Amino acid sequence: MITEIHPGIYYVGVNDRTTTRFESLWSLPQGVSYNAYLVVGEKVALIDTVEEAFAGRLEANIREIIADRKIDYLMVNHMEPDHSSSIAALRRIYPEMRIVGNAKALQMIAGFYGIDGGMVEAKENDTLDLGGLTLTFQMIPMVHWPETMVTWCPERRTLFSGDAFGTFGALDGGIVDSQIDPERYWDEMRRYYACIVGKYGAPVQRALQKVRALPVETICSTHGPVWQREIGRVLDVYDRLSRYEGERGAVVAYASMYGNTERMAERIARELVAGGMRQVRVYNLSYADPSVVLRDVFRFDTLIVGSPTYNGALFPPVAELLDRIAARCIPERKFGCFGSFTWCGAAARLLGEFAQKMKWKQLCEPVEMCQGFGPEWYESCRKLVGCVLNDRSEH
Ligand code: FEO
DSSP states (O other): OEEEEEETTEEOOOOSSSSSSETEEEEOTOOEEEOOEEEESEEEEEEOOOGGGGGHHHHHHHHHHHTHHHHHHEOOOOSSHHHHHTHHHHHHSSEEEEEEEHHHHHHHHHHOOOOOEEEOOOOOTTEEEEEOEEEEEEETTTTTTOOOEEEEGGGGGGEEEETTTTOOOOOOOOOBGGGGGGGHHHHHHHIIIIIIITTTTHHHHHHHHHHHHHOOEEEEESOOOBTTHHHHHHHHHHHHHHHHEEEEEEEEOOSSSSSHHHHHHHHHHHHHHHOOOEEEEEETTTTTTTTHHOOOOOOEEEEEEEEETTTTEEEEEHHHHHHHHHHHHOOEEEEEEEEEESSSHHHHHHHHHHHHHOOOOOOOEEEEEESSOOOOGGGHHHHHHHHHHHHHOOO
């Protein structure tokens, strides 16, 4: 079924409800869409493609709109294979189709797919006239790869934004946000951002500046709904996340081998809420979905981590979370930590070293428990939470 977003602009993307891990890493409980768009003037342009397993569906969607007309141009806003791996198949179907991308994208197309003919290099503010509609290119490097760019159609005030403003979650019948209840996408947008784009806050901020300079009325991202009504909220979510600005709330992330560290985590969570914090998320890192934990580390301003000492080091799932956070260069969180050991402690010290490495202010001494948890630890938990709740510094 054809979705005409504006006269001459069509949605031709697909849903993927079978891949279980995006980038072989991140869970997809609600699927994901790979969005592509057809812009039809006197000439026809396709903007991005889809993951190669869905190339046949993409072709069918295109033919539903243009039948046997040819595609004149393929704009490659982003080369990650979830958007580019159908390029070779499309080139076989439309051999005269010229491929438009910036120099880095064209180099990657040759490297990934062995295609090096029929290319047009796009530079900043270059314009392609389709006859009736024009497309202009602006570079937004590192959102999320170095070759990323956006394509702007001024006649329709429509921005084809690549990964920027995307979200996990397939499209359940509706393509444009005005057709659906968008509520289910906000958490998926944060999870997508934290996992995929989270390292690139400064480039996202630069991209936001460019977008705000345009009279955008429609954003066509590569994942998730087409944004019209909700553009303000979408820009706000991306702005807040890319400034790493946490809202008031705490993640208590712990692992526990025999339940003692877990009981301390539960106690800390109870103290946080008793102290007035309403947004508290507690995760057992041995079982929690890492992408969900990361999402909430981006979302909230406070992180409290607990780990047993294991082989003289942090318990492995805790170390993995800290690695993911360090890889995303999150500049500040209100940080507290607690640890446990049986005969020789290391976890609390290592959690403190993590905070130092991140240049985060550690709000108080870690609570380090020897062996079993009991009422003698209640006061230490209360003090740790007191330090967190009473901290007034801005993050
Ligand atoms: Fe959806 Fe960076 O690719």
